[in-house]
Amino acid sequence: MRNVDNPTPGGTGNQPAESRTPAVPEPARARNRWVWTAALVVVLVGGVFGLRWWRYSQTHVSTDDAQVASDIYSISPRIAGHILTVGVDEGTPVRRGQVLAVIDPRDYQVALDQAQAAYEQAVSGAQAAGGTVTVTERTGGAGISQAAAGVSAAQGGVAAAQAAQAAAEAQVTASERAAQAATASREMAEREVGATQAAVTAARAQAQQAEKDAERNRALIAKGAISRQQADQTDAAATTAQANLEAAQARLSSAQSAVAQGQARERQAQAAVAQAQAAVGQAKAGVGQAQAGVGQAQAAEQSAQVSPEKVAVSRSEAKSAGANVAAARAKLEQARLNLAYTKILAPVDGIVAQKNVERGQYVQAGQPLFAVVPAGGAYVTANFKETQLAKMRPDQPATFTVDAYPGVTFRGHVEFLSPGTGSVFSLLPPENATGNFTKVVQRIPVRIVIDRGSAQYPLRAGMNVIATVDVGQSK
Numbered sequence: 001m002r003n004v005d006n007p008t009p010g011g012t013g014n015q016p017a018e019s020r021t022p023a024v025p026e027p028a029r030a031r032n033r034w035v036w037t038a039a040l041v042v043v044l045v046g047g048v049f050g051l052r053w054w055r056y057s058q059t060h061v062s063t064d065d066a067q068v069a070s071d072i073y074s075i076s077p078r079i080a081g082h083i084l085t086v087g088v089d090e091g092t093p094v095r096r097g098q099v100l101a102v103i104d105p106r107d108y109q110v111a112l113d114q115a116q117a118a119y120e121q122a123v124s125g126a127q128a129a130g131g132t133v134t135v136t137e138r139t140g141g142a143g144i145s146q147a148a149a150g151v152s153a154a155q156g157g158v159a160a161a162q163a164a165q166a167a168a169e170a171q172v173t174a175s176e177r178a179a180q181a182a183t184a185s186r187e188m189a190e191r192e193v194g195a196t197q198a199a200v201t202a203a204r205a206q207a208q209q210a211e212k213d214a215e216r217n218r219a220l221i222a223k224g225a226i227s228r229q230q231a232d233q234t235d236a237a238a239t240t241a242q243a244n245l246e247a248a249q250a251r252l253s254s255a256q257s258a259v260a261q262g263q264a265r266e267r268q269a270q271a272a273v274a275q276a277q278a279a280v281g282q283a284k285a286g287v288g289q290a291q292a293g294v295g296q297a298q299a300a301e302q303s304a305q306v307s308p309e310k311v312a313v314s315r316s317e318a319k320s321a322g323a324n325v326a327a328a329r330a331k332l333e334q335a336r337l338n339l340a341y342t343k344i345l346a347p348v349d350g351i352v353a354q355k356n357v358e359r360g361q362y363v364q365a366g367q368p369l370f371a372v373v374p375a376g377g378a379y380v381t382a383n384f385k386e387t388q389l390a391k392m393r394p395d396q397p398a399t400f401t402v403d404a405y406p407g408v409t410f411r412g413h414v415e416f417l418s419p420g421t422g423s424v425f426s427l428l429p430p431e432n433a434t435g436n437f438t439k440v441v442q443r444i445p446v447r448i449v450i451d452r453g454s455a456q457y458p459l460r461a462g463m464n465v466i467a468t469v470d471v472g473q474s475k
Helices: 025-058 108-139 143-222 228-305 306-339
Strands: 060-068 073-075 082-084 099-103 343-345 349-357 368-372 378-385 398-401 407-417 441-448 465-470
Touching: 108 306, 143 228, 378 398, 378 407, 378 465, 441 465
Parallel strands: none
Antiparallel strands: 060 378, 060 465, 073 368, 082 099, 099 343, 349 368, 378 441, 398 407, 398 465, 407 441
């Protein structure tokens, strides 16, 4: 049985209960005070920063759905042709008006020359038509007899031109026959040359064989193997064969000379044929001119008979000639433009981003050849939620950072807000009227213009951006 009078461990048995509570050490109390003080400081600092963040969030909206964009100029030719030279490559800086490529201008130069000649001809025709109107109005109905005489003279000219044409055609026929005869003579002489060459070859072979026989017999007669008569016979045969060879060679030279003469006659005959044919062409041209003169004379006769109608026709011709001048002038200007279009120029200062053409390639009008990104033309397209646009207005200041340059802040301002959401301008816009509608917060593109770029941190199209707009003030 426990003795209640015995003291308990750590105290007396008759000590009050509150006096038995263990005391807190002084270091623990100090540590608790520091903890409470630090917690209070953290709460105060957090409250200050939270208040500042709340105030900042009331005047600033941000989005990371933003990219650097730039106007990209697609360069294409206005005419078709073969590329003569290409003066730039991808990444090449260009200035406005710099030649990027050249289309072969020769065809367009020829077209310009033709248009220039047609324009000058139209001007001359208009001047002549105007003079005709003046003369027609002054002469009136006079000159019928002169017009009839002109018709007779023109018809006589036609007859004379036709006679000259007939004579020239007869000369062509005679020249062609002479050429045929010369050709036949040459061919016969060439056949004679062939036959004579064969005879020369045979005679040369016989002469060589006879000479060999004669040499052998001379050797044998020296040894007394054959008679002198046999040796003389072989010498005579050799002499005869040599004579035959020389005669054949003489005939060959004569035949070759005949061939040369035949060729000369043939060339002369062909030249005569060409001259005669040229004379025929001139005679035909003369006939055409004479017939045209007849037509003009007949028209003059008819116009002389109907003077008022002639004046009206002359005026109509003058008006038509004036219209022809205008049409020719327009074609001339178009030809000049086409020739100028052979040089493909850079429309702005910038950098060539794409090159889809090589020298010698045939290109069509409108075919994309280059893409030029303008220098300093970058801007930011930020896709803000529609719930962030209540206070956003054009000209409000903005800042943004680029993933490529951590820690660098760029400044700009809002240029405009898109008139529609991004989905409205998509290839397949949503049709919510079809049912099963699910409300989704839409995004609206906002263009931010960069106030000042940096050569040290160049911005390139497509870079990711975090954009912030100060909606509490305007620029």
